[in-house]
Amino acid sequence: MDPNSKVALVTGSGRRIGRALAFALGDTGCRVAVHYNQSERDATETASFIKAMGKGKPLLSRLTL
Secondary structure (H helix, E strand, O other): OOHHHOEEEEOOOOOHHHHHHHHHHHHOOOEEEEEEOOOHHHHHHHHHHHHHHOOOEEEEEEOOO
């Protein structure tokens, strides 16, 4: 399975377990949809970190699920 062709939507990825999961998936090279509802600053930091890792491709998205 090629992780570059995969997209992962991680709900609540601005904080705690969601953030850790987003980092791990980004580290494999997945495209990561960084979801948040209220924690925009935290989610932006998560997306920036994934991008800085140089492997994953983050997409920041505010959604009400």
